[in-house]
Ligand SMILES: Nc1ncnc2c1ncn2[C@@H]1O[C@H](COP(=O)(O)OP(=O)(O)OP(=O)(O)O)[C@@H](O)[C@H]1O
C-alpha cells in the first residue's frame with residue numbers, strides 16, 4: 001500500500017477543551033470511522049459541558065501556516081469546516097481553500113453553541129454565503145443556522161424544503177437541513193442532493209440533554225466517509241447512523257449538556273422517507 005491510500009481528512013474549526021464538540025469531536029469521529037484525521041485550528045475555546053467560558057481566534061498567519069504544512073505533506077481527500085469565528089477568519093480559510101486540493105468540502109455553518117455563546121460574529125454571515133458556500137460540496141445547517149442563511153423562518157417541514165432549495169442556489173452541491181431542533185418525536189433531517197433527489201432521514205428522538213456536539217459529529221462522520229470515497233448518499237446515511245448510535249449509547253461525563261459517545265456502534269434504526 002502506498003502512503004496515499006490511507007483515507008486522509010481534515011477539520012478546519014475551533015477547539016472544545018471539554019472534548020465533546022469542535023475539533024476534538026471531529027478527530028474522535030474520524031478515528032472511529034478509520035480515516036486519518038488532521039486539524040487546522042481557527043479558534044480556541046475554554047469550554048465544558050456547562051458552556052463556553054472564553055474563546056480566542058488564532059491569527060490568520062498561523063492558519064496559513066497550518067494549511068501550508070498539511071498541503072505540503074498529505075493527500076487530503078475531504079475536509080470540513082466548523083467554528084470559523086468571524087469574517088476575517090472565514091476569508092482567510094477561503095483564500096487558503098483556493099490554493100489547495102483537499103477534496104470535497106463539508107460546511108457545518110456553526111454559529112451559536114447550545115449554551116448560547118456566539119461562535120461566529122454576525123459580520124461573517126454574508127461572507128459565508130457569498131465566498132464559502134460556493135466552495136461547499138455539502139452544507140449541514142441546523143434550523144436556526146438555516147434561518148440566518150436564507151433570511152426567513154425555518155421552523156416547519158415545508159420551510160426546511162424551501163431553505164434547502166435556496167441554499168443550493170448559493171452554489172452548494174448537496175444540502176442537509178438538520179431537524180434536531182424540531183419539536184417532533186422523530187429526529188428528522190431533510191436531504192436535497194445535487195441531482196434533485198430529496199428525502200428525509202428519520203430516527204427516534206432520544207430524550208436526553210447529552211447532545212453537545214451532535215452537529216459536529218454528524219458532519220465529521222460524513223467527511224470521513226467522503227475521504228474513503230463513499231458516495232454522498234451513503235456517507236450521509238452512515239453519518240445519521242453514527243450520530244444516532246452516539247446519542248443512544250451516551251456517556252456520563254461532565255455536569256451539563258454532556259457529549260455524545262464517539263465509540264458507539266452505528267445505529268440500525270435510520271429510516272429513509274421519500275414523499
Ligand atoms: N435528541 C436527539 N435524538 C436523536 N437525534 C438527534 C437528537 N438531537 C439531534 N439529533 C440529530 O443529530 C444531528 C445533529 O442535529 P442538530 O440539529 O442537533 O445539530 P446542531 O444543532 O448543529 O448540533 P451542535 O450545535 O450541538 O453541534 C441530526 O441528525 C439530528 O437529527
Ligand SMILES: Cc1ncc(COP(=O)(O)O)c(N)n1
Nearest residue numbers: 014015021022113114212213
Ligand atoms: C468549538 C465548537 N464548535 C462547535 C460547537 C457547537 O456545539 P454545541 O452546539 O453542541 O455547543 C461548540 N460548542 N464548540
